[in-house]
Amino acid sequence: MIPAPRIRRREVPAHGPWPGHVPPVLQRIYAARGVTSPEQAELRLARLLAPELLGGIDRAAELLMAAIRENRHIVVAGDFDCDGATGTAVAVRGLRLLGARRVSFRVPHRIEHGYGLSPALVEAIAPTAPDLLLTVDSGIACLAGVAAAKARGWQVLVTDHHLPGPRLPAADAIVNPNLEGDAFPSKALAGVGVVFYLLLATRRCMREAGLFAGGEPDLSALLDLVAVGTVADLVPLDYNNRLLVSAGLKRLRQGQCQPGLRALAEVSQRRLDRLTASDIGFALAPRINAAGRLEDMGLGIECLLSDDPARARHLAEVLDGINAERKGLQQQMVDEADALVARWPAPDGALPPVLSLFDAGWHPGVVGLVASRLKDRLHRPVVAFAPADEGSDLLRGSARSIPGLHIRDALAAVDARHPGLIGKFGGHAMAAGLSLPRTGLDAFRSALEAQVRASLDEALLLREIASDGPLAGDEFGRELAEALRLAGPWGQGFPEPVFDNDFELLDFRVLGERHLKLTVLAEGRREPLQAIHFGGWTGTPPPGRLRLAYQLELDDFRGRRDIQLLVRHLEPVA
Known part of the structure; x- marks a missing residue:
């Protein structure tokens, strides 16, 4: 049995004075979130953290500048979620704004290539003969894929925000605020934010080299995409991320956005002039994500890259249809997961502190949504598994956690104690992905439960609102x-x-x-x-x-x- 949640009122520290037009209710809301003065609430893009604070960015910017100046072929390798899709669109559009003439992209197919820059994806990219491969929202855990790309003579530039493992890929440059020793103050950048920062640094590098005879490009035109990807990836909205999202929302509300985002707002019946972060999270992002979950994320990226409003509208309608299919499949899978939980073999009716669920009929692209839905309802970490492909003995799992349990670290601890049990894994505090053989599911379930029992305070399983x-x-x-x-x-x-x-x-x-x-x-x-x-x-x-x-x-x-x-x-x- 799951105990009912209790309502806990937030503590409100001393605050003020505020201007008279700010309602007292809003003043106390801000204060409860650490914003205790009007200056802290002011979201001016000029206060954005400087790109040069991000480790490895100078080397990465020099590589990109050289590739642009020498007309090399740059291939952007994205990811199949909304952060990866918007990040890919930002990279392609941004590089073109900076003068790159040979830019293309490739995004992995969830089933055909697996996650990130895998050797299979490198094989698929090879016919395009890239000179430089730029990863977006992935790469930090893709040691084999980076090695395969380097073996072909390509330069590899990794941009990512996920936590690194014990070894780093042998890339020519890595930009990731979560690398050990990186002094960048905001560790919460999404993948789209990292690549946007790289473009800012590359522009500065090109400016110092005197490469903008005709004037500098305005990279703020990409902030609508940065806002969508940042909100969609559920990274913490610290002050720096709020600056990015606020600036992107401003462009969206003013209609200064990519045709694809305008079309997605229209098909989801959201007014651009009143768009909020919540509208992004519940309307725009799911339609982009649906392509990567059930079809090919290339559809979503093409929508974001289209400059033809009619073409963008057509692609948005296709994405809307895929999303409708996703919602039906998700509800079916959630109902089946609820039934598994109802039959959980607990003699006293109590659920374990973490649930690992599997059904042979589940779709690997939707298990993350199932895990998220059950995590919210049961207020405990949940891992949902599906066959990697129809009839496959390899399982792909998505984990979602609650505050107080770093799920990626929990998986790392299980991997250290049981070498070979987990195939591959990666992620961050609240969400992670992994693979393992079907025969290892029971052993994994027991090992993860033991790890969570040892590391999670049971009081955190009591849900509070x-x-x-x-x-x-x-x-x-x-x-x-x-x-x-x-x-x-x-x-x-x-x-x-x-x-x-x-x-x-x-x-x-x-x-x-x-x-x-x-x-x-x-x-x-x-x-x-x-x-x-x-x-x-x-x-x-x-x-x-x-x-x-x-x-x-x-x-x-x-x-x-x-x-x-x-x-x-x-x-x-x-």
């Missing part, structure tokens, strides 16, 4: 909802505001057999409020007095200008 406290009766309004929507960008490490209040239930109805639509009345308020609780119907009517943890949202459905509460948790009031 962090709240920014209650709203007063007169604070439920569009003015505050608008201010909250635009005050972020909110995301990983800088969470969207959640409030909690006691309410009187006036009415409810069930929507779509799974969801609850509530009409509630808050203390100190005369007008009722509408609330929606997705997945909230349990078969039992909600209590007459209830406490809700919720987000304050705009409700503009069918032209109405109202607000609604997006319920994150519901419990009776004693």
